[in-house]
Amino acid sequence: MSATKHTSKAATTLTTRRLALASGVMLGGLMMATAAQADRSEWPExxxxxxxxxxxxxxxxxxxxxxxxxxxxxxxxxxxxxxxxxxxxxxxxxxxxxxxxxxxxxxxxxxxxxxxxxxxxxxxxxxxxxxxxETPFSIAALSSSGITSIDEIPDGATIGFGPAGSTSDTYFPQILEELGVNFERRNGGWNDLGGQLQDGLVDVIAFAAGIPIPAVSQLEVQTDVNIIEFTEEEQAKAAEAFPVAPFTIPASTYSTLDEDANAVSMWxxxxxxxxxxxxxxxxxxxxxxxxxxxxxxxxxxxxxxxxxxxxxxxxxxxxxxxxxxxxxxxxxxxxxxxx
Structure with missing residues (x-):
C-alpha cells in the first residue's frame, strides 16, 4: 500500500473517530439537557x-x-x-x-x-x-417623651407591637409584662405605627425585626428618637422566661445611638x-x-x-x-x- 493511501485511510479513521466522539458529546449533552429539563418539570412557574x-x-x-x-x-x-x-x-x-x-x-x-x-x-x-x-427586640420612643429606659415607660402607656400575630406581637407584650410594664396594646404595620408615634397616638413602639429597622431609620430622619435598651438584669430575666438570648445593637446601626445598646434577640x-x-x-x-x-x-x-x-x-x-x-x-x- 502506498504512503498516500495509508495516510488517506488513517485520516479517514481519525475523522470517523472524531465524528463518533462529537456525536457522543452531542448525545451526552442532549441527555444532560433533557435531564435538566426533567428536573425542572415539576417546578412551579x-x-x-x-x-x-x-x-x-x-x-x-x-x-x-x-x-x-x-x-x-x-x-x-x-x-x-x-x-x-x-x-x-x-x-x-x-x-x-x-x-x-x-x-x-x-x-x-x-x-x-x-x-x-x-x-x-x-x-x-x-x-x-x-x-x-437574629431578630433583636428593641424599643423606640420620641425624645420629647422623656422615656429613656424600660422602667420609665409610664403606667398605662400605649405601646405598638406591630402586626397582630407577628413575632413582636406574640412575645414582646409577654416580655414587657415579665419586666413589670403595664400598658395598652396597639397593633398595626410598622410604617403606620411610626406615624402614630410621631402624632402622639402611641407612646412607645416595641419592635422585633432585623436591624436596621426601616421604620426606625425613617423616624430618625423626621424627628428625635430614643432607642431604649435593656439593662443586663432585664436581659437575663427575659432570657430565662422566653426563647431569646442577650444581644447587642451596634452603635453604627442608628444615628441616634452614641454607643452599643443592649437588647435580646431570636433567630x-x-x-x-x-x-x-x-x-x-x-x-x-x-x-x-x-x-x-x-x-x-x-x-x-x-x-x-x-x-x-x-x-x-x-x-x-x-x-x-x-x-x-x-x-x-x-x-x-x-x-x-x-x-
Missing amino acids: SFTVGTASQGGTYFVYGSGWANLIADELGLSGGGEITGGPTQNLALVHSGDIAFGLTTMGPAADAVNGKSPLAPGLKMDNVCAMFPMY NFAIAGCDLPEDLVYEATKITMENNDKMMSVHRSAATTIPENVDKNQVLPFHPGAARWYEENGYEIDPSLIK
Whole structure:
C-alpha cells in the first residue's frame, strides 16, 4: 500500500473517530439537557415568599431574596405582605405560598401544635432552608417623651407591637409584662405605627425585626428618637422566661445611638413547603449560601445569612434539598433534623 493511501485511510479513521466522539458529546449533552429539563418539570412557574408588613425588615429582606432567586432561576417570584412569622408558617404549611420567613419561637409553637392561628394543628409541612439573622427586640420612643429606659415607660402607656400575630406581637407584650410594664396594646404595620408615634397616638413602639429597622431609620430622619435598651438584669430575666438570648445593637446601626445598646434577640430562618421539589430548594439554598454579597445588597442584616449559622435551627426539619447542599459543602446536619 502506498504512503498516500495509508495516510488517506488513517485520516479517514481519525475523522470517523472524531465524528463518533462529537456525536457522543452531542448525545451526552442532549441527555444532560433533557435531564435538566426533567428536573425542572415539576417546578412551579412562579412562587411567593411570605414576608410581613411594609416598613419592617422581613418585607425588604424577603422581597429582595425573592427577586434574587427569580432572576437566577428564571422563574417569576416576589414577596407578599403578610402578618409575619406566625402567619407565614401557616401559609407555607397549607401550600398557599412556597416560601416564607419565620423566627424560632413561632416555629417551635407551630410544630408542637401551639400556633395561635391553628391551636392543636401540628404544622408538619414546614421545612427549614437557611439561617437569616437574629431578630433583636428593641424599643423606640420620641425624645420629647422623656422615656429613656424600660422602667420609665409610664403606667398605662400605649405601646405598638406591630402586626397582630407577628413575632413582636406574640412575645414582646409577654416580655414587657415579665419586666413589670403595664400598658395598652396597639397593633398595626410598622410604617403606620411610626406615624402614630410621631402624632402622639402611641407612646412607645416595641419592635422585633432585623436591624436596621426601616421604620426606625425613617423616624430618625423626621424627628428625635430614643432607642431604649435593656439593662443586663432585664436581659437575663427575659432570657430565662422566653426563647431569646442577650444581644447587642451596634452603635453604627442608628444615628441616634452614641454607643452599643443592649437588647435580646431570636433567630430567623427561611422556610419552604416540605413537598416542594428537592432540586428547586437545593438551587435556591445554593444561590443564597454562595452569594452573601448579593444578599448583603438586599439588606445589611444578611451579614449572618451564612452556612456557619445553620446550627441555629434545632426546631424545624430541614428540607432534603437544603440539607443536600449543606452536606455537600461540609456542614453537618443531624439526620433526625432532615425531613
